[in-house]
Amino acid sequence: MARFAPAVLQRYLFGGQLLVRGCLRHMRHAPQTAPSLYSQRYHTTQIENTSSANAPDITIPFRKQLKDEAKQRKADEIGKKPKRDNQRLDNWELTVGIEIHAQLNTERKLFSPATSTINDAPNTHVALFDVAIPGSQPTFQKETLIPAVRAALALNCHINKTSRFDRKHYFHWDQPTGYQITQYYEPFAKDGYVTLYAQDGLAREDGEKIQIGIKQIQMEQDTAKTMSQPGDVHLLDFNRVGLPLIEIITLPEIHHPSTAAALVRKVQTILGAVDACVLGMQSGGLRADVNVSVRRRDAVGGHEYGGVHGLGQRTEIKNLSSFKAVEDAIIAERDRQIDALEAGEVIEGETRGWTIGSTETKRLRGKEGEVDYRYMPDPDLAPVVIGDDLIDHLKETMGVLPDQEIETLVEQYGLTAKDAMSLISLNDGGRAEYFYNTVESYLRNNPDEDMSKVGRLCGNWVLHEMGGLSHLDASEENPLNFTEAGRCLITTGKLAHLLDLLGKSKITGRTAKKVLNEVFESALRKVDETPQEIIDRLGLWFQPLSDQEYDELAKSVLDIDIVNQILAGKIGKINFLVGQMMRKDADGRVDAQQATAVLQRLIEEYRTN
The missing domain is CATH 1.10.10 (Arc Repressor Mutant, subunit A)
Structure with missing residues (x-):
């Protein structure tokens, strides 16, 4: 029997599309079979046309049905429980501290020479120490310091000249040694801050600008990756164990859910800008734990957390993997704590979990403290000494940070702060590089044009008009195939040429949009056609009205x-x-x-x- 690719079988099972070769050849005249199987197995919804008994049934695709059902469940859940104001609370104050775990951009693991990767075949990059083979010893890989220190400097931290590693003891299948090596008592960086502006997504109540303190940044090793299977089976990929991480611990100075999400987003942007962490939340290279507490606004006394007095009992929500999850989990836990306190209950210090799409957090375990982890200095690792020469060199070669780049885009290129923020955030900075190259190409033919005017023109087309391009043959996530270097299917020269024709009123704006789409489709077909050739072919030159x-x-x-x-x-x-x-x-x-x-x-x- 012939072997069919999964995509072919999927089209047959889910869409009734049959091949005309192989074992399905003789079934092509019986299209009812596949839709029948599809509707029975996946409960496909059909829309009945009551106005005509002979009207054909319209089959809703399974993927769309799942989305519709998820939306309906969410609407039903919202209807059961009144939704509180996501930001302002009249009688209660929310306080949030965040711990961000970011994978460093290095070739080697933190304490072994094994390759640092999470995308290769499972268990193909594992050293003896990674899986705690008796007699193996950790060997600190000095090159991991480079992205770590660069990240700390970008986050305005003080670099400690001497730092030490500690053992954090706990037993779980993803940690073969029975402890995690981290920096608890003497981290390599501390006392930093992140400045957030309105364009970063601040809550309106926080105004135009706030500053969130960073208590410390420490280096630590990652755990193995657990892949759960049906039947309570868990597979382990030790490629991830020992990967170098930094843990960024903020002070509990955040009081609104959207500000918390904005902070994580800003930190990811900063780490990417200095090449410290190249994998973001969407790729699993950055995760966040949030510590949430509430207290009455007129409350006096309370607990101490991170040097801040008077806070309510905190709970921790682990392993949040998206910005939306950060915001939604904080809202859900905040509301749970308020409801419990108003009912006369006591908040317990515990670790809780969050599932995307849910409306409440779930208890995982009691909250461990310093005593539970039995921290102790690692006897197999010497102190890490960082010289002034390394710090000075990394400061001098830091490059332009996101806030500086936004300021340049606004003041010199005439963009709005919102557009500038979007530009540097898209395609790992590749969209911004494309923008700069387009402006440069446009100015070569129009050297007397005002920079702000050209910047606004190019920015609008690079962000909005090109952002709306899509095609069935193009990637859904990155239709234009943007690279970090600023290359894509539509060359900067072609876009600049198109905008030059538009600026000189040789074509209309509507025509320019049509030509842009033609350039895009030509590139997908690997046909090299200039905007002028397309305009000639379609007869689109501007003819003014009499x-x-x-x-x-x-x-x-x-x-x-x-x-x-x-x-x-x-x-x-x-x-x-x-x-x-x-x-x-x-x-x-x-x-x-x-x-x-x-x-x-x-x-x-x-x-x-």
């Missing part, structure tokens, strides 16, 4: 009531008429200024008559 055509178009939109309002002093109403003229012009040839002048002339003639 005076007579402007008059006829303007007269077709004139309304006596609006004309009377304009004559009565409501001058702004003329813009409405201009908009009507532009909508009637299917080819986009109406010039707004010329249309305004024609309308003003006709209205003045109406006044005199």
